[in-house]
Amino acid sequence: MTEHIHVRLVPKPASGPTLFSAQAFTTSGVGDLRNNRDAAGQTFEAARRLGFEARLTPLNAVEGIVSADQFEATFQATVREVRVEGDAGRLSLAQTSYLTARGALIVPEVLQEMVDFAYIPTPPTFFAPTIIPPNTSTYHLRLADVMQVLGASRCHRNGWTGRGVRAAVIDSGFARHPHFEQQGYTISRVSPSPAEHALTDPLGHGTAISANLLALAPDCHLIGVKQAGVSAAEALEAALTREPHVLSCSWGWDVDTQSIEELQREDANTYNELKDVMRIVKAAVNDGIVVLFSAGNGHHSFPAALPDVIAVGGVYVDERGELSASDYASSFTSHLFPERAVPDVCGVVGERREGNSRPKGHIMLPVPRGSAYEGDNLPSTMSRKGWALFSGTSSATPQVAGAVALMLSANPDLSPEEIKTILTSTATDVSAGQSAMGIPAEVGYDGATGAGLVDAARACAHAAAIRRERA
Known part of the structure; x- marks a missing residue:
């Protein structure tokens, strides 16, 4: 010790x-x-x-x-x-x-x-999935496919690309990757700890999930804040000092299984940490920042349960384009905040293999060479290529954050509350499948997927209409 x-x-x-x-x-x-x-x-x-x-x-x-x-x-x-x-x-x-x-x-x-x-x-735990072989027999999506499924390509044709929007992501690190260099993205990398370099990402998690956000909002300014060597609270502080419009967090603590009073009695240290994080997140929302957190992959996650944030769950998209609730993504009613249901909306997430606790890979994402995820379960010929198949609310959350950046391109004056309302009112309903908790999706708003899968095109059109009405 x-x-x-x-x-x-x-x-x-x-x-x-x-x-x-x-x-x-x-x-x-x-x-x-x-x-x-x-x-x-x-x-x-x-x-x-x-x-x-x-x-x-x-x-x-x-x-x-x-x-x-x-x-x-x-x-x-x-x-x-x-x-x-x-x-x-x-x-x-x-x-x-x-x-x-x-x-x-x-x-x-x-x-x-x-x-x-x-x-x-x-x-906290980064809500990442496992990696499976991206061979010809494995169904998966490319980032361009995710962009299409969520309606982002239609936003781009209207000129809503995230330009002028600062989107912060707090995660394990943000390595340079040929994919990012080729796309010409604008990325700033920050490490609150002097002992950690923001460009190093030994897990590969932060590098990979940030690609989801950039696929949807290619002209935003991504601010990658490395959470290593500092508390989660300090990482949040470091992100807020960069004055982002959007803050995406694919991590949390699996603690929302008891009341606040019970947590304080049984684990006072965790209680105090959550209290601290909660104050910081509330201050961010009060300042007009849209804050998103992953619902988790079978976790009962805080801070996703905070009423002021957008909690992101998962929807699986099969080979025919049909939608179902992902049985890998979390959904629950909060014990810390009674009557708070998680998630609000969903991004694209894989599903579990039948009889297996590991999810099917769903999205091909870039990872740093030599990172923990590179090469896992891949054929030897692909084990050092700097790519992997990811699935989970880790990816879904920056997808939705990218959609928010597009909405702010269409209407930069929207408040966090308005953005959540638009996302939920324009989402695609999902009525098949069940979440990781076994909660079934149903017609209309349900416990498994919330309002459903985010539709960036409809959300941006609604945002633009509000701007015209207020002009």
């Missing part, structure tokens, strides 16, 4: 509630959720005096490394190691294990006037 522990200190907000409750965070006018700059500076200095290797984060929290002995003395808490087994290890930045606290961290008296709460950040 490591001798040093990563801790995040969240200063008290300048105004607004500090409680983690559905009522506090779903009501408009909750106040300024951004952290108090003065309190952050004071916390930073106090943390350094306590022996932290501390730094201020982009939105004025404090993160730092402290020795195990100093951690126990400061926070009156101990830690435990959590092992990550099997495929889960590949889908998490922790790889093999991570540390979490036993119980809540007690904020020391010297920090109590400045610090709202503290916790040990834990790595």
Whole structure:
């Protein structure tokens, strides 16, 4: 076990509630959720005096490394190691294990006037699928096919290509790839951690899923924020300082299986981390940023359950073009936020092989050479080509984010609430199949697919009509 522990200190907000409750965070006018700059500076200095290797984060929290002995003395808490087994290890930045606290961290008296709460950040899961051989007998889609299925090509012919829209993606890294270079995309790469380079992507997840967004919105400015060496909260902060119009996140925590009160009693550290992430996401939506999260692949995922975000599920498209709910994509009613149903809408996702927990590959996506996903289950002749078949809500979420970028091309004045309403009212209904939870799709809005598969063409046409009406 490591001798040093990563801790995040969240200063008290300048105004607004500090409680983690559905009522506090779903009501408009909750106040300024951004952290108090003065309190952050004071916390930073106090943390350094306590022996932290501390730094201020982009939105004025404090993160730092402290020795195990100093951690126990400061926070009156101990830690435990959590092992990550099997495929889960590949889908998490922790790889093999991570540390979490036993119980809540007690904020020391010297920090109590400045610090709202503290916790040990834990790595979220990237909601990726497995990779299967892209041989002639395996049905799959190319990125151009995904663009056609979602109606993006019709948007492009109308001049709605994402130009002028900044779309941020937080993920494992964003490598250069010949596919991106050939298409001439505009990509900025950011790493909040000085120890991590944004161009390195050992998993291959971030590089691959970003291709979905760019296929739909080829003229947007993609901002890739690497989430490695920092908390999820700090990665969100780093993205927001780039002032994106759209924020796409294909990750989360599989924790929405109990009430907020139960979570606080049973896992205070996770409770505090979710509270922190929730405040940041709410601040982003209040600032007019459209935030999307993956529903998960059989997970009960937070932050997808947040009422203010667009939760993205999955629809399978077969060889005949027929649609069905993907039995690999999540759908559930939230326990953290009662009556909140996930997903809102869907992108394109594969389905499981019959009798197998692994999904069918569905979309051919670029991955970095030497990354964890390159070559898995591929014929030896294709094992080092820098491509793989992906399926899951990891890909569906940036697809829908790309559709949002197209909508903002058609009407840049739309609010996040308006965009969600348009997406749900123009989606293609899906009435066949069932989700990973066994919830069946039905005619109309249903628990498996929400409003259905996103139709970018109809959504953009609706957005453009609203702009004309307001002119």
